[in-house]
Amino acid sequence: MKHESVPIYWRNVPQYYRLVGKRCKKCSKLYYPPVVRCRCGSREFEDVALPHEGKLVEYTVLYQVGTDFLKQKPLIVGLVEVADGVRIPSQIVDVQPEKVTLGMRVEAVFRRVSTDGRHGLVMYGCKFRPVDL
Amino acid sequence: MKNVHIAGGALHVVGRHYDKNIDDMAAVVLDRALAEAGVDIDALYVASSTTELANKQQLLGVYILESLGLDKLPTFRVENGDNSGAAAIAAAYYAIKSGEHHCVAVVGVDKPHDLLSNQQQDVYSTVLDAYFEKYFGFTPLSYAAMMAKAYMKRYEYRYEDLAMWPILMHDHGVSNPNAYFRKRAKLEDVMNSELVSEPLRLYDVGPLVDGAAAVVLCSRGGGPRILSIATASNTTPFGLRTDYVQLYSTMNAAEVAYKKAGITPRDVATAEVHDSFSIFGVLALEGLGLVERGATLRLLKNGDFPVNYSGGFKARGNVMGATGVYQLLEVTWQLEGRGFKRVDGNYGVIHSMGGVDRISTVIVVGV
Numbered sequence: 001m002k003h004e005s006v007p008i009y010w011r012n013v014p015q016y017y018r019l020v021g022k023r024c025k026k027c028s029k030l031y032y033p034p035v036v037r038c039r040c041g042s043r044e045f046e047d048v049a050l051p052h053e054g055k056l057v058e059y060t061v062l063y064q065v066g067t068d069f070l071k072q073k074p075l076i077v078g079l080v081e082v083a084d085g086v087r088i089p090s091q092i093v094d095v096q097p098e099k100v101t102l103g104m105r106v107e108a109v110f111r112r113v114s115t116d117g118r119h120g121l122v123m124y125g126c127k128f129r130p131v132d133l
Numbered sequence: 134m135k136n137v138h139i140a141g142g143a144l145h146v147v148g149r150h151y152d153k154n155i156d157d158m159a160a161v162v163l164d165r166a167l168a169e170a171g172v173d174i175d176a177l178y179v180a181s182s183t184t185e186l187a188n189k190q191q192l193l194g195v196y197i198l199e200s201l202g203l204d205k206l207p208t209f210r211v212e213n214g215d216n217s218g219a220a221a222i223a224a225a226y227y228a229i230k231s232g233e234h235h236c237v238a239v240v241g242v243d244k245p246h247d248l249l250s251n252q253q254q255d256v257y258s259t260v261l262d263a264y265f266e267k268y269f270g271f272t273p274l275s276y277a278a279m280m281a282k283a284y285m286k287r288y289e290y291r292y293e294d295l296a297m298w299p300i301l302m303h304d305h306g307v308s309n310p311n312a313y314f315r316k317r318a319k320l321e322d323v324m325n326s327e328l329v330s331e332p333l334r335l336y337d338v339g340p341l342v343d344g345a346a347a348v349v350l351c352s353r354g355g356g357p358r359i360l361s362i363a364t365a366s367n368t369t370p371f372g373l374r375t376d377y378v379q380l381y382s383t384m385n386a387a388e389v390a391y392k393k394a395g396i397t398p399r400d401v402a403t404a405e406v407h408d409s410f411s412i413f414g415v416l417a418l419e420g421l422g423l424v425e426r427g428a429t430l431r432l433l434k435n436g437d438f439p440v441n442y443s444g445g446f447k448a449r450g451n452v453m454g455a456t457g458v459y460q461l462l463e464v465t466w467q468l469e470g471r472g473f474k475r476v477d478g479n480y481g482v483i484h485s486m487g488g489v490d491r492i493s494t495v496i497v498v499g500v
Binding site: 012031063064 | 253330
């Protein structure tokens with residue numbers, strides 16, 4: 001998409017760059033993406049950077065992509081479990097699709113996600129790559 | 134409480150309608166539905182998923198009414214992603230139930246082919262979380278693929294088993310004059326089709342199509358009735374789900390809809406379900422309680438099943454926010470034997486889902 005919004009990008013930088021989730025101060029439940037009210041009723045949270053290493057629990061190789069990703073296809077996208085019950089939807093990079101295996105250990109890396117044309121934003125975020133390959 | 138009857142309806146043949154503006158296409162079917170019902174309406178509800186993004190138009194209801202020369206009527210737009218059609222029907226149903234309105238029209242319309250196919254992916258993906266899912270390149274298709282993998286693993290199916298769904302949909306589409314694809318598909322067609330998000334292939338994806346459908350609902354008169362409507366959201370993000378092989382929103386909506394209508398899944402003679410991707414059709418049948426969990430693909434191997442006689446999203450096409458209105462007419466007409474072979478029974482169900490199990494509406498129709 002062209003003409004991305006600068007404020008939307010900037011306010012989500014803690015999540016995009018550092019995987020910052022919210023932990024409820026009362027019941028310790030961990031949320032990623034962040035929420036404003038915990039299911040226990042509490043509104044008090046602390047910021048927690050999620051672990052940068054995890055396990056790939058499901059994935060797919062995606063060939064039909066949106067306009068931002070045409071030059072990157074196919075995308076390997078999957079769910080990375082970084083804490084008990086917390087799975088981050090992420091791109092899996094630095095690996096050929098046929099080398100990807102379920103349960104493999106992956107680590108967060110800082111990468112370019114998309115570019116808004118020639119004069120717009122270059123947008124970054126965490127992706128995950130295999131640890132052991 | 135008032136009854137809600139289906140007094141008239143009309144639908145536009147789906148396709149790529151490059152020669153029509155979105156408001157005029159909606160106006161054509163609304164005009165026909167109003168003529169069939171032969172009543173004056175108190176309000177118009179408009180369902181559209183992507184009219185701002187794809188067609189650059191807001192306030193669609195006013196322009197539809199302008200095209201028909203109808204003045205002073207209240208009109209409201211409902212957007213719930215691909216659930217929009219059923220959501221607008223729900224809003225109209227509540228307006229009649231409350232006694233505030235006697236006759237209300239619902240028109241659903243979407244025209245994805247005002248965009249190129251990659252742009253359609255951008256627009257269709259806006260039902261995902263824009264900041265944490267779509268941002269990284271996820272699309273509804275990619276989530277469907279992961280759920281298909283989880284389902285096949287859990288219940289020990291191969292891809293050939295999942296291919297039964299598009300084959301059945303193509304079989305059904307043949308006898309629906311309004312379907313996008315009216316030809317049968319063989320196993321090798323499915324198996325040799327392009328991989329779009331492994332394990333899913335092109336035949337697992339309902340094509341996005343332009344279309345419009347209108348229905349007039351009235352508290353008076355006879356004919357088929359909407360017996361109940363229930364909608365449930367599922368606010369758990371994809372990454373925090375406890376299970377990837379069931380549709381929580383569907384199960385929750387279905388339970389309430391059956392209870393309010395006073396029927397059980399065994400009373401359902403026909404169903405139109407939201408199979409934007411084949412795996413969702415399978416999970417919808419199970420979420421509606423029409424098939425035991427994990428058993429759908431084994432059942433389909435044994436032959437026909439009374440689901441999606443329209444051809445579903447695969448063969449009729451994915452009309453996005455208009456689909457719910459198509460489904461309501463299709464189920465009603467199947468119960469009446471109008472344009473479809475008459476089904477043996479008095480109750481039909483429609484299932485309309487928004488996003489990947491983020492919201493579902495279940496409607497029970499009776500004749």
